[in-house]
Amino acid sequence: MALLSITNLSFSYDGSPDSVFEDVSFNVDTSWKLGLVGRNGKGKTTLLNLLMGRYKYQGSITTSTVFDYFPYNVSDTDMEKPAIELAEKWKPGIESWQILIQLDQIKMDPECMYRPFGTLSFGERTRVMLAVLFADENNFLLIDEPTNHLDTDAREIVKEYLSHKKGFILVSHDRDLLDAVIDHVLVLNRESIEVQAGTFSSWWENKEKSDAFALSENEKHLKEIRKLKAAADRSNRWAEKNENTKIGFDPVKEPERNISTRSYIGAKTKKMQARVKSYEKRIDRQISQKEGLLSDIEQVADLKIQPLSFHKERLIGARDLSIRYEDSEPLFEGLSFEINRGDRVVLSGENGCGKSTIIKAIIEKSGMISDESFPAKIEKGELSVGSGLVISYINQDTSFLSGTLKSYCKKTGLSESLFLAILRQLDLEREQFSKDMTEFSEGQKKKVLIAASLMTPAHLYIWDEPLNYIDVFSRMQIEKLIKKYAPTMLIVEHDVRFQEVVATKVVNL
Secondary structure (H helix, E strand, O other): OOEEEEEEEEEOOOOOOOOOEEEEEEEEEOOOEEEEEEOOOOOHHHHHHHHOOOOOOEEEEEOOOEEEEEOOOOOOOHHHOEHHHHHHHHOOOOOHHHHHHHHHHOOOOHHHHHOEHHHOOHHHHHHHHHHHHOOOOOEEEEEEOOOOOOOHHHHHHHHHHHHOOOOEEEEOOOHHHHHHHOOEEEEEOOOOEEEEEOOHHHHHHHHHHHHHHHHHHHHHHHHHHHHHHHHHHHHHHHHHHHHOOOOOOOOOOOOOOOOOHHHHHHHHHHHHHHHHHHHHHHHHHHHHHHOOOOOOOOOOOOOOOOOOOOOOOEEEEEEEEEEEOOOOOOOEEEEEEEEEOOOEEEEEOOOOOOHHHHHHHHHHHHOOOOHHHOOOEEEEEEEEEOOOOOEEEEOOOOOOOOOOHHHHHHHHOOOHHHHHHHHHHOOOOHHHOOOOHHHOOHHHHHHHHHHHHHOOOOOEEEEEOOOOOOOHHHHHHHHHHHHHHOOOEEEEOOOHHHHHHHOOEEEEO
């Protein structure tokens, strides 16, 4: 296919002193299956929007191909329209037979195209949009986090579908998806951008090796600089001491010395000073070779958590549980499970099966929320929550976050200095500290909630889809934390790699 060439690209948002991109250049082939990877806030979605021509920028973006973007924009009124009508709006001129071919490949019933879009589940909406997106094979496709909010089964379907496609840039933090789908990686490093053939895991393996080499080279340069500085300081002191002997001497103690000796001492001093200058040049050379070595290092800071120890072995117990909302069928029936001290239980199941409802039922039972805040009711069975249980809860919703981090700390009673320190460890840049949280990316908002939870000593940590929008590096950082401190947890999370690392039990609904 065609070549996409980006040359000297620079961009910053209006009113922001921070540059998102500065003098960036790289080339990609539009036949590639390209994974776009980077920390939260590094500009992944911004880059896609620049390719779509949605922002003004400096530099050049050159290609003969046409871009299309996932997810499509859907308004409130669009929710009432059938998907087939929206498809004509999203991709003008597309034929229905082209969409039907893609629907078959992505395992969707064509009937869904004739239902109001708002009646479709998250997974169904994603699959319909992807079917429309790939219906025209001449486009270069920009796909932004297609598996967020999708259950495990829907993720598997999307993964299988994308693995047979080509000609796209995929933004995702799902390592399992990236490894199954892509053949090249475009990485937004801390200070640079690189393009490399292979999967995410192959890139990460090379990255760890190059980082280890850079750290060893840095240490080697630091040792050499310390040695040279010590030698320069020693020679400088010798030169000063020697120079001080030029004027004034005791004829009794130094009978062989005369006025002509001054020129000899001066020449010796000059030689020592020349040696000092030589050391200084070598120091400068070592420093210049050291510069930039650590600019792109991905060092994952060790996070801490202070879980409380509950006085009983069992914290939560569910026996033959059935929950339903008013005027609806039960979400599930006959559910039984326990959460004991040290357990990390993952709730698994398709969207809408009641995972978040179980969490809210536990929180309501613990007294954290009132009955009025929980419209669903236990129809059968028993749900027991330990007396005096302290829970730290992360809601999957971030829409309530607004104001500065300082005001958030004041409202929640958190220590501001410690809270900001944890956010720095999660790689939230200092420039964000003074901004309103409504300006944060979704990943940055999630980090605010995670930091607040980590600061809250609790018997049980309940996290409802905590990793949506969280970058790959922070995911690995959180995995390391959980493995080290082994807090008791109840988690809803569809990231397969995360489940494999942290879960001690999986409860399937």
